[in-house]
Amino acid sequence: MATASEGLSTKKGLPAGIWTKCKKCEQIFLQKDYEENLMVCPKCGYYARLNARKRIEFTVDKDTFVETDKELKPVDFLNFPDYAEKIKKSSANDAVVTGKAKIGGYPVMIAVMDFEFMGGSMGSVVGEKIVRAVETAIEKKCPVIIFSASGGARMQEGILSLMQMGKTSAALARLADNGLPFISVLTDPTTGGVAASFAMLGDINIAEPKALIGFAGPRVIEQTIRQQLPEGFQLSEFLEKHGMVDIVTERKDLKDTLIKSLKFFVQK
Numbered sequence: 254m255a256t257a258s259e260g261l262s263t264k265k266g267l268p269a270g271i272w273t274k275c276k277k278c279e280q281i282f283l284q285k286d287y288e289e290n291l292m293v294c295p296k297c298g299y300y301a302r303l304n305a306r307k308r309i310e311f312t313v314d315k316d317t318f319v320e321t322d323k324e325l326k327p328v329d330f331l332n333f334p335d336y337a338e339k340i341k342k343s344s345a346n347d348a349v350v351t352g353k354a355k356i357g358g359y360p361v362m363i364a365v366m367d368f369e370f371m372g373g374s375m376g377s378v379v380g381e382k383i384v385r386a387v388e389t390a391i392e393k394k395c396p397v398i399i400f401s402a403s404g405g406a407r408m409q410e411g412i413l414s415l416m417q418m419g420k421t422s423a424a425l426a427r428l429a430d431n432g433l434p435f436i437s438v439l440t441d442p443t444t445g446g447v448a449a450s451f452a453m454l455g456d457i458n459i460a461e462p463k464a465l466i467g468f469a470g471p472r473v474i475e476q477t478i479r480q481q482l483p484e485g486f487q488l489s490e491f492l493e494k495h496g497m498v499d500i501v502t503e504r505k506d507l508k509d510t511l512i513k514s515l516k517f518f519v520q521k
Contacts, residue, residue: 271283271284272284275296275299276299276301277294277297277299278296278297280294280295280297282296290505291504291505292504293503300441300461300462300463300464302368302369302402302441303402303440304367304368304369305345305349305350305365305366305367305400306350308400309350309352309363309365311504311508312356312363312400312507312508312511313354313355313356313363314354314355314356314357317353317354317355318352318353318354318363319353319354320350320352321351321385321389322381322382322385322386323346324346325346325347325378325381326340326346326378327346327347327376327378327410328377330377330411330413331409331411333409333410339371339409343371345367345369345370347370347376347378347379347382348366348367348371348374348375348403348407349364349365349366349367349378349379349383350364350365350367351363351364351383351385351386353389356508356511356512356515357508357511357512357515357516359395359396359512359516359519360395361395361397362387362389362390362393362395362396362397363386363397363398363399363400364382364386364397364398364399364400365399365400366379366400366401366402366447368402368403368404368442371407372404373401373402373404374403374408374414375403375405375406375407375417375418375446375447376406376407376409376410376414377410377413377414377417379407379417380414380416380417380420381420383399383424383451384420384421387425387427388424388427390428390433391427391431391433394431394433395433395519396434396515396518396519397425397428397433397434397435397436398511399435399438399455400438400440401438401439401440401447401448401451401452402441402442402443403442403443403447403452404442404445405444405445405446406418406447414446417450418446419450421450422450422451422454425451425454434457434514434515435454435455435456436456436457436511436514437451437452437453437454437455437457437458437459438459438460439452439458439459439460439461439466439498440460440461440464441461441463441464441465443464443465443466444466444467444470445468448467449468453497455499456518457499457500458497458498458499458500459498459499459507459511459514460492460493460498460501460502461489461503461504462489462490462501462502462503463488463490464488464489465488466492471486471487
């Protein structure tokens with residue numbers, strides 16, 4: 254979704270933030286109505302990407318979220334060109350928000366990736382925060398829920414970003430050894446090193462409709478194998494059909510699906 258408030262306020266004298274426009278069908282409607290519909294276009298059904306804060310607002314029980322490790326920030330280990338400047342300009346500390354919360358009354362540790370921060374790329378901070386969230390879940394004996402939205406590992410951190418794949422996967426193995434569940438929620442897009450590590454390791458893998466999920470993108474695969482891919486290849490419905498995703502659920506039903514999953518795994 255792209256907001257249309259600036260143009261509308263200039264032409265019609267309306268305050269900014271009143272209106273929004275669907276990125277796909279370009280239908281204009283009230284921002285308030287749009288948010289009440291969980292940022293899904295009421296006309297064409299297009300799913301806008303949610304930032305971490307909005308996703309948490311839509312998912313957890315009201316006033317139960319307590320953020321953890323908020324102070325962690327990325328470091329420009331490699332003196333990568335323009336990386337330090339990009340970090341300074343961002344309004345968030347990194348591409349994941351973690352914390353304690355309740356969903357349907359069930360205590361959970363939750364990690365929500367934010368595509369708005371450098372394409373949701375996974376660097377050292379993302380890996381560290383997810384591992385800390387898992388370790389807290391083990392200590393408190395509660396489930397872990399991770400919402401993925403990522404282009405993959407962060408190239409500005411080189412091999413250190415790739416190491417987060419093994420680091421997060423090992424933490425989730427410890428979670429499983431302690432008999433605690435991990436619910437993975439795959440949103441658009443979940444690709445690269447995130448898809449190749451923790452995102453696909455859930456005891457239940459849940460996806461939003463038409464989310465792009467995979468390692469390399471469809472165009473790269475087509476160019477590599479020089480074959481036309483099946484229709485809908487790498488979308489969540491395709492992965493569900495082929496056994497890589499357990500459930501595809503609409504955003505309006507997602508919280509109820511999580512509660513049912515938690516009820517299956519957890520005894521209050």
